[in-house]
Amino acid sequence: MxxxxxxxxxxxxxxxxxxxxxxxxxxxxxxxxxxxxxxxxxxxxxxxxxxxxxxxxxIVRKNKEIILWLFVFYVILLYQLTVFRWGFNFSTAFEQLRSLDHVNWQPFVETLKLTNGLTLFDFIYNLFGNIFWFVPMGLMLPALLKKSKQIKTLLIGFGVSLSIEVMQFIFQTGISDIDDVIFNTLGTLLGLLVFSGISWVKNKVKNRLKED
Structure with a gap:
């Protein structure tokens, strides 16, 4: 390091x-x-x-620029945590491809199995960790988009999650699981709801100030 x-x-x-x-x-x-x-x-x-x-x-909008800087760092860190971590190697990625049998296509099966482990930590980390790490996606991305913010944010969140699972499969740096895509997309949705709530409050305050 x-x-x-x-x-x-x-x-x-x-x-x-x-x-x-x-x-x-x-x-x-x-x-x-x-x-x-x-x-x-x-x-x-x-x-x-x-x-x-x-x-x-x-013109450079300072607020949007700050959000952009935070968002870029978040995305870089996200891929470092999930794909480009220890064991990652470009040169050996395609030497021995795993079969698709290594991908979990059945929703919630592997996640529920974690509840039978020695501790519930793996279950909690897998469930809430996958949701938590994508909340910033839904929270920051709409502020950077111009039109169709909600739909684009959900699609990008889903796309980023899917790209992570695909790269984990190719580079063999993780277990590709449909549950991760579901929970990641849910995290994006939660972040989007928080963003929408903040925007609603800000608009209410602005309207009150105009009335006064």
Whole structure:
């Protein structure tokens, strides 16, 4: 790790031996560190783009720009956590393709099996983790879109989730499961509902201020 190695080493010494699922902490730190490295390249590109836009005296909406920066980092981190993690290798991806038997096509079967494990942690992480990680998709993406925000957001959320499952299958960095697509899309929908609620409140406040 480039940015977070020192912090991770300290945390591992502090709690690594006492935490049964410390591999999640390792995955999170490693993915966050990689995401920051990729994000730096995007920052450089974006700053050059904004400088050119400023030189042409074009308008830059600050609120939308902030959301864009957050959204790009979120997407980079999402793919680092799910696809481009340890075990990922471009050169060996197509050497030995798995059969489609490795894909779970039956909804909720594998998720329900997790309730029979030694602890409920795997079930809770699989269910709520897949929902939680896609809430920002539904929350931020509508603010960046112009028309048909709800439909486009749900379609993009579904498409991103599907692309993750396909890449996990190809690169063998995860288990491709129809449940993940369902829960991810549900997370996108929840984020979209929060965004719609915030927009409704903002419009109500604006109308009140106009009336006053």
């Amino acid at each position: 480039f940015f977070l190695q020192g912090l991770y080493d300290w945390l591992e010494q502090l709690a690594g031996g006492r935490y049964n699922h410390f591999w999640l902490v390792h995955l999170s730190f490693r993915s966050l560190d990689k995401a920051l490295q990729v994000y730096l390249f995007w920052i450089i590109y974006r700053l050059i783009y904004l400088l050119r836009k400023k030189s042409k005296q074009e």
